[in-house]
Amino acid sequence: MHIDPLPYEDRLEPRPLSQVDLVVVHCTELPDLATAREYGERIVYAESGTGNSGHWYIDRDGRTVRYVRADRIAHHVRGYNERALGIELVNRGRWPQWLDSRHQAMDEAYPAPQVDALVQLLATLQATLPSLRWIAGHEDLDTGTEPATDNPAIRVRRKRDPGPLFPWSRVLASTPLQRMWG
Numbered sequence: 626m627h628i629d630p631l632p633y634e635d636r637l638e639p640r641p642l643s644q645v646d647l648v649v650v651h652c653t654e655l656p657d658l659a660t661a662r663e664y665g666e667r668i669v670y671a672e673s674g675t676g677n678s679g680h681w682y683i684d685r686d687g688r689t690v691r692y693v694r695a696d697r698i699a700h701h702v703r704g705y706n707e708r709a710l711g712i713e714l715v716n717r718g719r720w721p722q723w724l725d726s727r728h729q730a731m732d733e734a735y736p737a738p739q740v741d742a743l744v745q746l747l748a749t750l751q752a753t754l755p756s757l758r759w760i761a762g763h764e765d766l767d768t769g770t771e772p773a774t775d776n777p778a779i780r781v782r783r784k785r786d787p788g789p790l791f792p793w794s795r796v797l798a799s800t801p802l803q804r805m806w807g
Contacts, residue, residue, distance in 0.1 A: 629692060637675055648712060648759070652731075653682070653713050658690070676700065679712055699711050702767055704766070712743065714787060715739070733790065759803055
């Protein structure tokens with residue numbers, strides 16, 4: 626695993642690791658890891674000088690990078706950040722037309738090396754954080770909708786990741802974590 630802290634990592638709120646009981650699986654909905662890094666470095670919360678990001682990013686080839694320490698609260702899922710770790714899988718998702726009603730398919734599969742790396746990371750987290758109990762997809766917890774960019778009369782899901790091609794059965798078979806629904 627490579628460690629590459631975001632520039633604002635130390636400005637993220639600290640937390641005791643004992644309060645971390647949830648892992649949230651995301652897909653970046655971006656074309657590659659470099660673009661995901663650019664998005665992660667963007668400051669979107671002026672008062673704290675921080676942005677949106679997960680804790681770990683796993684590229685398609687299985688390379689894993691930690692952007693935020695587990696003892697910091699990253700901004701990756703509304704309403705659950707204080708208790709959750711975010712794992713972002715590089716996958717284009719609906720990129721670049723995230724909210725266009727005509728482009729809601731999420732048809733990029735997750736390659737075996739990426740899923741293997743996720744399973745390995747989950748095992749490591751399970752061994753080092755005894756309070757971990759739950760796993761969820763971003764789509765399980767953030768079920769909000771937005772007006773479609775192509776037709777505001779149509780509402781589309783804000784978040785659909787990790788999406789229909791994520792191999793939940795394989796991941797759940799490899800971990801004692803229980804799937805959590807919002």
